[in-house]
Amino acid sequence: MPKVLYVEDDPALAELARRRLLKLGYDVLLADEGEQVLALVIEERPDVIILDIDLGKFSPDGFQINRRIKDHPSIRSIPVIALTAHADAVEYKDRAEQEGFAGYLVKSKGFDLKLKELIESLDLGGAKS
Amino acid sequence: MSQDASIDSPHTRPRAGSPGVPPIVGSDAARTRKLYLEHKRIELLAPVKEVVDVASQLLEEPKIQECEPVRDDLIVVRDHATELVRKVEACLEPAPGCDEAAGAVPLSPQAIKHKLYGLLMIICGFGEELSQNAEEYHLDAFVPDFDRIEALGSSSIDLVAAVAAHLDGSAEPAGDTPEFRHFQGLLADLSESRPVGAVSPGRILVVDDNPNARKLLCHALARFGHEAIDAPDGPAALSAVNADPARFDLVLLDLVMTREASGVDVLRRLKGNPKTAGIPVIMVSGLDERSGIARCIALGAEDYLQKPCDRLLLRARVGASIERKRLRDRAEAERRRYNAVLREILPDRVVKDLARGRAVQPRRYEKVAVLFADIVGFTRFCDARPPEAVIEDLSDLFCAWEAIAETHGVQKIKTIGDAFMAAAGLPDAHEDAVLDCARCGLEMILSTRRIQSRLDLRVGIHVGPVVAGILGKRQYLYDIWGDTVNTASRLESHGQAGCVNLSVEAWARVAPHFHGEWTSSRSIKGKEGDGPVDFIHLDPARIVEQP
Numbered sequence: 001m002p003k004v005l006y007v008e009d010d011p012a013l014a015e016l017a018r019r020r021l022l023k024l025g026y027d028v029l030l031a032d033e034g035e036q037v038l039a040l041v042i043e044e045r046p047d048v049i050i051l052d053i054d055l056g057k058f059s060p061d062g063f064q065i066n067r068r069i070k071d072h073p074s075i076r077s078i079p080v081i082a083l084t085a086h087a088d089a090v091e092y093k094d095r096a097e098q099e100g101f102a103g104y105l106v107k108s109k110g111f112d113l114k115l116k117e118l119i120e121s122l123d124l125g126g127a128k129s
Numbered sequence: 130m131s132q133d134a135s136i137d138s139p140h141t142r143p144r145a146g147s148p149g150v151p152p153i154v155g156s157d158a159a160r161t162r163k164l165y166l167e168h169k170r171i172e173l174l175a176p177v178k179e180v181v182d183v184a185s186q187l188l189e190e191p192k193i194q195e196c197e198p199v200r201d202d203l204i205v206v207r208d209h210a211t212e213l214v215r216k217v218e219a220c221l222e223p224a225p226g227c228d229e230a231a232g233a234v235p236l237s238p239q240a241i242k243h244k245l246y247g248l249l250m251i252i253c254g255f256g257e258e259l260s261q262n263a264e265e266y267h268l269d270a271f272v273p274d275f276d277r278i279e280a281l282g283s284s285s286i287d288l289v290a291a292v293a294a295h296l297d298g299s300a301e302p303a304g305d306t307p308e309f310r311h312f313q314g315l316l317a318d319l320s321e322s323r324p325v326g327a328v329s330p331g332r333i334l335v336v337d338d339n340p341n342a343r344k345l346l347c348h349a350l351a352r353f354g355h356e357a358i359d360a361p362d363g364p365a366a367l368s369a370v371n372a373d374p375a376r377f378d379l380v381l382l383d384l385v386m387t388r389e390a391s392g393v394d395v396l397r398r399l400k401g402n403p404k405t406a407g408i409p410v411i412m413v414s415g416l417d418e419r420s421g422i423a424r425c426i427a428l429g430a431e432d433y434l435q436k437p438c439d440r441l442l443l444r445a446r447v448g449a450s451i452e453r454k455r456l457r458d459r460a461e462a463e464r465r466r467y468n469a470v471l472r473e474i475l476p477d478r479v480v481k482d483l484a485r486g487r488a489v490q491p492r493r494y495e496k497v498a499v500l501f502a503d504i505v506g507f508t509r510f511c512d513a514r515p516p517e518a519v520i521e522d523l524s525d526l527f528c529a530w531e532a533i534a535e536t537h538g539v540q541k542i543k544t545i546g547d548a549f550m551a552a553a554g555l556p557d558a559h560e561d562a563v564l565d566c567a568r569c570g571l572e573m574i575l576s577t578r579r580i581q582s583r584l585d586l587r588v589g590i591h592v593g594p595v596v597a598g599i600l601g602k603r604q605y606l607y608d609i610w611g612d613t614v615n616t617a618s619r620l621e622s623h624g625q626a627g628c629v630n631l632s633v634e635a636w637a638r639v640a641p642h643f644h645g646e647w648t649s650s651r652s653i654k655g656k657e658g659d660g661p662v663d664f665i666h667l668d669p670a671r672i673v674e675q676p
Contacts (some may be wrong), residue, residue, distance in 0.1 A: 010247060012205050012209060013254075016250075016255065107247065108250070
């Protein structure tokens with residue numbers, strides 16, 4: 001069962017996503033604060049990381065977290081999917097591509113299904129999943 | 130003042146900001162935008178408030194209180210919907226103070242979407258969760274309520290997307306959607322609008338032949354802050370509404386009433402009378418009366434409620450109906466106000482043509498009586514007085530003359546400095562055009578003396594063909610042109626002070642009606658070659674109108 005780390009600062013949205021991903025057959029880990037992410041990734045070795053780009057003022061944003069992951073040799077190969085509420089912020093999408101995100105998703109109705117598609121399209125290294 | 134002189138006189142230019150100049154109403158995008166936003170806010174608040182109500186009510190259910198996971202989810206829904214109500218009000222509120230600047234929304238479309246979307250997704254998502262998990266917790270009975278939460282959230286998401294797309298400009302050219310164009314027609318002045326939040330209380334007529342049902346409804350409405358008035362049957366309802374249609378904001382009408390008239394009859398009568406057709410009607414019906422309800426909606430009912438009335442639906446539908454009626458009333462009042470402004474500056478028939486989208490082409494009219502009136506000794510009068518006092522006197526005089534012209538069916542054309550120009554017999558020709566002008570002129574002279582004893586008036590009237598119409602497309606002025614106009618002007622400028630001065634042609638049309646006139650021959654400046662012209666003078670002190 002693929003393990004998903006879902007980083008989202010809104011507890012209600014995180015809870016909703018957790019339930020959806022569980023139903024879709026994933027193992028779900030939640031984090032609500034950017035500083036925890038790196039330690040959690042190193043310890044838990046998720047198969048995929050879903051990162052809300054905008055984690056509030058007091059946290060590093062998704063781009064910064066992604067850079068830290070990519071700077072870390074042992075975890076840099078874990079695919080990271082960017083998640084954003086800015087449905088129209090095209091520049092986020094371009095930037096996500098440039099900064100090595102494996103995918104980009106806008107929070108919208110039914111995004112759990114789109115997320116599933118996106119995860120399935122990733123090559124999760126076979127061995128773990 | 131002569132017509133010729135008026136061509137380059139500075140007085141002929143419309144003064145900006147003067148009461149006669151209509152406000153520019155057609156392209157006021159900022160106002161339209163504000164109206165649109167207010168409408169959207171009302172539209173969006175209704176479902177979100179309903180979510181708060183549905184969730185709050187479910188949380189009072191003992192079965193749900195016992196089931197912790199469902200209860201917790203409902204608390205999430207209720208709290209997020211409450212938060213959303215606040216956000217909707219904040220996001221779509223025209224910013225106070227700077228509202229005139231651009232009708233600006235305090236937040237960008239992105240921010241609106243960002244703020245509202247997340248909350249709506251939570252409401253939607255948890256509604257779906259609740260519905261899916263209901264069976265597991267043996268709460269199947271509440272599935273329709275859970276589905277309702279999901280559906281309300283879902284429709285709100287679409288609404289937010291539409292609003293954001295609109296503000297965003299992705300619906301460019303700005304507002305080129307049927308709905309937005311509709312709002313451009315409304316042009317309500319939002320500075321008059323009250324702050325929107327809770328639905329404002331309304332006066333509601335409750336019609337039901339069952340006294341208990343009636344009492345129950347009235348009681349519920351009173352609890353929501355409305356004033357409920359009840360009627361035991363159709364005739365009582367109709368007489369209450371007909372006595373004072375403006376009194377009621379809404380009628381709640383029982384579909385099946387055994388006594389006297391049925392709900393359908395009452396509805397048909399209300400909608401058939403233009404005075405009462407604008408009052409929204411919500412039908413109240415039992416189960417299995419769907420065809421009756423469908424018929425009522427086709428007949429113009431606004432909405433329906435099923436008995437026994439669900440408190441939440443009652444509140445939401447009544448509130449929404451009243452809100453929509455208020456919006457319509459305000460739009461209608463604005464439309465009337467603008468039409469009234471148009472009527473002040475243009476003849477009725479021209480307004481009708483404009484309203485039907487017809488171009489008002491200048492047209493030739495054969496027998497038009499043209500009246501010129503000018504104040505005698507005005508320059509001397511002005512020299513002796515401060516300008517403010519002069520303007521005040523002039524304004525009193527013009528108002529009095531306008532009223533006199535109106536009573537005689539004479540159409541004011543324009544004022545030129547201290548002169549007044551009017552006409553009769555257009556756009557619709559009639560036999561008494563000159564008589565109307567002559568009577569009007571005599572009365573104007575008398576009223577001028579009454580208002581300012583140091584002033585007198587000189588009136589000239591001629592009859593003949595003119596061309597009348599509107600030139601240009603802005604700041605409409607209905608005007609007349611032609612030799613008849615110039616002659617009337619000369620009859621005035623060369624005429625006797627304190628008299629109505631008629632041409633021979635004009636006199637021929639009214640001679641049987643008056644006696645006591647006197648005549649003179651006068652040379653006209655610029656037309657000396659034509660020889661002296663005959664003037665017929667009507668002095669109000671001497672003239673007698675024949676019965």
